[in-house]
Amino acid sequence: MFEVRTRWGKLLLQVVATVFVLPFLFPLIVMVQGSFAGAGWGNYSAVLGVPGFFRFFLNSAIIAIGVIVLVYVVTMLASYGFAKLHIRAREVYFWMLLVCLTLPEVVLLTPLFATTQQLGLYNTYLSVILPLAALQVPFAVLLTRNFINGLPDEMFEAARVDGANSFRGFLYLVIPLTRPIAAAVLIFTLIGAWNDYLMPLVFLQSQDLQTITLVPQFFVGEFSNDQTKVLASAVLTAIPEIVAYLCLQGLFERGLSAGAIK
Amino acid sequence: MTESVLHPQRTSRQAASGGRSPRGDARRHRRLQAPGLPWILPALVLGIGLIYYCIGYTGFISLLDWDGLSPEPEWVGVHNYIAIFQDPVFWKAASHTVLFFIVTFGLQTFLGLVFAVMMHSKIRLGVLYKIIVFVPVVLAPAIMAPVFRQMFAANGQFNWLLDHIGLGFLAQPWIGQESTALPVIMVITIWQWTGLTFVLYFAAMSQIDQSMIEAARIDGAGNVRTLISIIWPSVRGTTVALAILSAIGALKTFDVPWLVTIAGPNNATQFLGTYIYQTTIQLAHAGYGAALSIILLVVALVMAIIFQTAGRERTREKKGAR
Numbered sequence: 328m329f330e331v332r333t334r335w336g337k338l339l340l341q342v343v344a345t346v347f348v349l350p351f352l353f354p355l356i357v358m359v360q361g362s363f364a365g366a367g368w369g370n371y372s373a374v375l376g377v378p379g380f381f382r383f384f385l386n387s388a389i390i391a392i393g394v395i396v397l398v399y400v401v402t403m404l405a406s407y408g409f410a411k412l413h414i415r416a417r418e419v420y421f422w423m424l425l426v427c428l429t430l431p432e433v434v435l436l437t438p439l440f441a442t443t444q445q446l447g448l449y450n451t452y453l454s455v456i457l458p459l460a461a462l463q464v465p466f467a468v469l470l471t472r473n474f475i476n477g478l479p480d481e482m483f484e485a486a487r488v489d490g491a492n493s494f495r496g497f498l499y500l501v502i503p504l505t506r507p508i509a510a511a512v513l514i515f516t517l518i519g520a521w522n523d524y525l526m527p528l529v530f531l532q533s534q535d536l537q538t539i540t541l542v543p544q545f546f547v548g549e550f551s552n553d554q555t556k557v558l559a560s561a562v563l564t565a566i567p568e569i570v571a572y573l574c575l576q577g578l579f580e581r582g583l584s585a586g587a588i589k
Numbered sequence: 590m591t592e593s594v595l596h597p598q599r600t601s602r603q604a605a606s607g608g609r610s611p612r613g614d615a616r617r618h619r620r621l622q623a624p625g626l627p628w629i630l631p632a633l634v635l636g637i638g639l640i641y642y643c644i645g646y647t648g649f650i651s652l653l654d655w656d657g658l659s660p661e662p663e664w665v666g667v668h669n670y671i672a673i674f675q676d677p678v679f680w681k682a683a684s685h686t687v688l689f690f691i692v693t694f695g696l697q698t699f700l701g702l703v704f705a706v707m708m709h710s711k712i713r714l715g716v717l718y719k720i721i722v723f724v725p726v727v728l729a730p731a732i733m734a735p736v737f738r739q740m741f742a743a744n745g746q747f748n749w750l751l752d753h754i755g756l757g758f759l760a761q762p763w764i765g766q767e768s769t770a771l772p773v774i775m776v777i778t779i780w781q782w783t784g785l786t787f788v789l790y791f792a793a794m795s796q797i798d799q800s801m802i803e804a805a806r807i808d809g810a811g812n813v814r815t816l817i818s819i820i821w822p823s824v825r826g827t828t829v830a831l832a833i834l835s836a837i838g839a840l841k842t843f844d845v846p847w848l849v850t851i852a853g854p855n856n857a858t859q860f861l862g863t864y865i866y867q868t869t870i871q872l873a874h875a876g877y878g879a880a881l882s883i884i885l886l887v888v889a890l891v892m893a894i895i896f897q898t899a900g901r902e903r904t905r906e907k908k909g910a911r
Contacts, residue, residue: 431843
């Protein structure tokens with residue numbers, strides 16, 4: 328975008344870029360450096376030695392996968408229905424769904440707390456998966472419906488003439504063609520579910536159900552506020568997220584921008 | 590309902606026999622569209638069912654004086670709402686939210702735009718820089734909170750850094766005092782979300798017609814002029830989308846102020862989300878918390894409607910321009 332011809336200009340641009348980027352690196356350096364303070368690698372072995380440490384990762388993975396599967400299935404069905412099928416008062420339903428987009432999760436706390444206790448769902452994975460999925464669905468449907476709207480009607484009509492019912496149209500047209508937007512939904516849902524703090528905090532009481540976002544709090548208790556070990560646990564929990572991002576980098580960026588640009 | 594659930598089989602059979610039996614339901618045949626209600630039903634049950642049920646329930650609780658557990662809550666009508674409007678903490682939280690949105694959105698937009706332009710300008714190590722700026726987006730705020738608590742503490746690394754670049758006189762207990770706690774929360778949020786702003790702008794800029802930029806250059810426009818007159822208007826759609834995301838994000842703010850400063854000191858980093866959590870869970874004023882939730886919801890809705898109408902006008906303008 329910027330055209331810089333002189334050598335000094337190029338150097339200046341490089342310096343400015345570096346100066347802007349460094350503050351973003353700083354907290355990560357603080358995290359890694361702090362985790363080695365005092366006992367060095369000993370902090371890590373202490374954290375890894377805590378029984379049930381990997382359980383946090385497993386729980387986060389179970390919840391994230393549950394939310395993703397639920398959101399994906401529900402979103403694909405609904406977006407196809409909204410975009411290509413006949414629904415009376417379709418926009419009314421759509422708007423009712425969009426209203427949920429603005430909903431802060433803290434609003435759900437009291438009713439969900441009372442209801443999950445009555446239904447015996449309190450302190451189960453479902454008490455976190457269901458509300459998280461419900462909160463992710465509106466945005467996912469908004470993105471996916473817009474995307475499917477952009478697919479030509481003639482294609483679906485052609486499929487119909489060739490004898491495909493709406494279910495086969497869904498299976499053989501919608502599912503394969505929506506892959507780019509499905510990536511966006513996947514990424515948004517993954518980040519949302521994996522990083523969520525409030526729902527697990529309130530609804531998961533037993534420690535063997537708790538997720539990685541509750542790890543720092545757990546270690547503050549475990550090591551009576553020994554910051555170096557808390558930071559070591561933060562590094563260990565951050566690593567899978569960074570690795571996942573580096574491996575799926577293309578998918579992340581394509582997915583996010585597919586959502587923003589139509 | 591039953592009728593519409595039964596419909597798809599009928600229509601699909603019709604469709605299956607497609608062109609051969611033109612005597613089917615003519616209207617539907619012309620549309621060539623099967624009824625879609627069963628398709629959207631799961632989303633409605635999950636989204637609307639669960640969420641609207643909770644909203645209704647919250648609305649009911651907001652009329653009670655209830656600790657969240659006792660079997661006999663007391664009916665107090667709109668008393669909770671009246672109390673909220675006279676509650677200085679509520680107004681404090683509301684003003685923090687507005688200020689927070691303005692500052693974080695403004696700075697994120699600026700930084701995101703600058704990064705996107707610089708990364709499009711063939712600089713070295715661009716890939717590495719991109720990764721560094723984006724990584725915070727995928728890290729959970731809950732996990733980074735202890736890091737920031739440590740970093741901004743009186744004897745933390747931020748003051749150490751200030752000391753070493755000759756700004757030692759600025760050192761202070763950043764999260765321990767009222768005047769700087771809120772800016773710290775804003776800085777953390779900007780650190781976290783600029784990566785997203787940047788990636789979206791970066792993608793939007795790849796769509797700009799290069800010949801337009803070249804034409805501007807031939808007409809003598811410099812870098813800054815091109816940025817203001819060509820690039821900025823071209824990415825307006827992204828800016829509006831980001832404004833909506835930021836505004837909703839500001840209303841939902843909970844993790845960072847709760848985990849870094851516990852909404853303090855003296856409510857200096859109190860947000861609506863943290864205040865609802867505090868009143869409902871810690872102080873066991875479920876009724877009051879529910880009334881706060883309903884107010885938060887109404888604000889969010891009004892805001893969404895404003896943005897939506899603004900967005901519609903934008904698309905109309907766009908269509909007109911074409």
